[in-house]
Amino acid sequence: MSPRHHLDEATVVSFAAGALSPEMRAVAATHMEGCAQCRESLAQAEHIGGALLGQQQAAPADAARGARLREAMLALLDAESAAEPPVRQEAAPTDPDALPRPLQPYFGRSWRGLRWRWMAPGVHMIRAARGSGDTLILLRIAPGKSMPLHSHQGTELTQILRGAYDDVLGHFGPGDVADLDNEIEHRPVTAPGAPCICVAALDAPLRFPGWLARKLQPLVGL
Known part of the structure; x- marks a missing residue:
């Protein structure tokens, strides 16, 4: 099934430019492994980026010019996406026990090898060793568990690997990605039937309005 929730265009552009942190890049790459639409967007961004880079190198660079080039890149990406539908490709068969390749340097090769740590009733977590910060x-x-209402002090990039959840943004199933900024406040509720397993990258701590979640936040480090 094709994903219904995709990477934001700005994230795709940052990926193409090599501007994402290793952790954010791992989640984005995991999504792209199963999403032909975002792979096509990446190919367009890399093509446009190469052309704009040539223009940038032909003239003195400054911060304002860099910002203008980034805006131009996003505008051209919008135009190409509207003019031509993305090419959809079938993903190659994979070993059902193998973790997505972009995650293997952080969590190992197999699902069976994961060592989950209890975080809260019904919630388990594995934290990758710190890299970029x-x-x-x-x-x-x-399944059927409601997570605390929260917003974000920065960016959160979450890829659903198994199971599903629902929030104010809709239904997120396997292959979907939630590309969230500090304007989003949500309370994910996992779907019945099977646990929801996801990988998430955050560049700043979450923000909890509830006092209990705030008290527990230092214990879980999120």
Whole structure:
């Protein structure tokens, strides 16, 4: 099934430019492995980026010019996406026990090899060793469980690997990605039937309006 929730265009552009942290890049790459639409967007961004880079190198660079080039890149990406539908490709068969390749340097090669740590009733987590300073975690949340209402002090990039959840933005199933900024406040509720397993990268701590979640936040490090 094709994903219904995709990477934001700005994230795709940052990926193409090599501007994402390793943790954010791992989540984005995991999404692209199964999303032909975002792979096509990346190919367009890399093509446009190469052309704009040539223009930038032909003239003195400054911060304002860099910002203008980034805006031009996003505008051209919008135009190409509207003019030509993305090419959809079937993903190659994979070993069902193998973790997505972009996650293997952080969590190992197999699902069976994962060592989950209890975080809260019905919630288990694995935290990757710190690299750039961003947080990268695997979460396994029991079915039918409501997570605390929260917003974000920075960016959160979450890829659904198994199971599903629902929030104010809709239904997120396997292959979907939630590309969230500090304007989003949500309370994910996992779907019944099977645990929801996702990988998330965060560049700043979450923001919880509830006092209990705030008290527990230092214990879980999110």
